[in-house]
Amino acid sequence: MLKIRFHGRGGQGVKTSSRILGRAAFLDGFIAQDSPIYGAERRGAPVVSFTRISKTPITERGFIFDPDIVIVMDETLLNDWLARPLEGVKKGGAVFVNAVSGFPPPAGHDDKVFITYDLTGMALEIIGKPIISSPAAAAAAKITGLISKSSILEATAEELAELDLKDELLEKNIQLAAEVYDVIPTPAINTQESEPITREVSPLEYEPVTHEEVIHLDISNLGNSALRRTGNWRIFKPIVDPQKCTGCLVCIIYCPDSCITLDENNKAVIDYDNCKGCMICLRECPLRAISSVREVRVYA
């Protein structure tokens, strides 16, 4: 059995990706299973979904803790302590990362094959939106080495038709999936059939805290949500042109996340640590002083 785990952010098409892959495997005669998990739905939050592909009936259910293949649809998730996409990947497994440029395997993961490709860039070019459900599924299909191109394209068409996409958009998605399928290599995946997982449960590490610490650091730390750093949700980054900005306050008033302030020169300044990149500021700026560029991050 091949276990594939998709990691992405709400809105990127993580759930659909795993469904497309599952359906494609089914079309190729395999037994397949796919399921997503997400908490309260919200855009930008880490989302995980799973696909299992097997020649024999699948008796396993639920989370995949020991995937053979991991598809990371947003490279910033590699640093996210909530998502931890590389956790549990088997030795000899493959990790696909949707990133602008390649990078060396992170420490402790030398025994895995890393494949990097800029799916978001391609999606923006072809469908004009940073939604990568079909290309991520195509990449996963190619990496498995089990699924034919015709099946992945058929599965893409069928799954997306269920979402009631416009024909034009559907065709572009299929084109995108085909192009991705052609460029992604099929690595040799040499993972062992999984043994029963024995998890070492470490005893709870209890650090005694004083009363003061609890009150002042944890509970009553007013406005500490800024420490969450929602800035890595962005796909596009708004940039203020100080030459054009007149400090009219419009962007500051409409920003849903209180991320814009005025500097001493009466110009708008954006807090990139927490800006989610919704682009309301760009849309509302009466002077068109805000432009957007694609966020290009380098994994560090």
Place this chain on the structure above:
Amino acid sequence: MSETRYKTLRDVPLQEYLAPGNPLCAGCGATPVLRMFLKALEGRAVFVNAAGCFTLLHVYPYTPFKSSWMYTAFASAPAGAQGIRDALDILIEKGKVPPEEDVKVVCFTGDGAAYDIGLQSTSGAIERGLDFYYLVYDNEAYSNTGFQKSGATPYAAATATTLPTKLQKEGHTGSKKDLFEIWRSHKPPYVATIAPSHIVDMLRKIEKASKYRGPKLFISFTPCPTGWYHDTSESIRISKLAVECGVWPLKEAIFGEVKHTYVPRVLKPVEEYLKTQGRYKHLFHPQRQEHIIKTIQENIYQYWRRVAETEKLDIIIPPA
């Protein structure tokens, strides 16, 4: 409007009471309203929140607030508000809290709690004359759990729990509850509708309401990029269109007397508003469903014809 602090956007207080970094969707239409409310009340408020999107706002150990916040079950936000109000009143009376440290009590819920599940407890609180604010962010469905239909879902919108538009051409067949009228029939001191695009109007209303003791109720239009299927950058634009097309009338009622606070001179065709959102996509794709669009448009015209007559408004509406 007589004396007001708020004449233009320049008068909006710059002090922030809501910190960045909350886990809500990018482009949320409700956070600008919450921010403005906090600004207008200078952060001196206890919020009572029923289950909904905003339950996520304050997830331990992080909080975007500099003021207090309490969660309640879906149906009981006004009951929570009553408890806090009573406790504050008693503590002030006993001299345990100095009167200058008194704070406002604000119920902040979504349309699910306000229109459906918590309607009876709100009715009770209004009837008891509880001195509180009620702010609804009305995104016209149970958005937090995947956009299921609520009592606030308008005619023809597609939701997760109405029949698929392939089977049922118009989407939702019912119509939106008129919560404004339900609340108004209780004759509370102040009821108003607000929109995140019309900030000065919103701040003036909060300012005006603060003069009254008793229930002060606000219904805010709230574009929801996740449930309405529009780009996150469009939230404010859609709110503007809703007001300009007459979909979301901005009005207030003082002890039951209604007055429209913003009247578009000419209503824009409702199509402009519908086209911005994926939840109305089935009206235009694969075939244009002219009769449904016409029904929506005619309902809006009917509303404004009636209002124009009773309030003698200067507005041009095509004849029936």
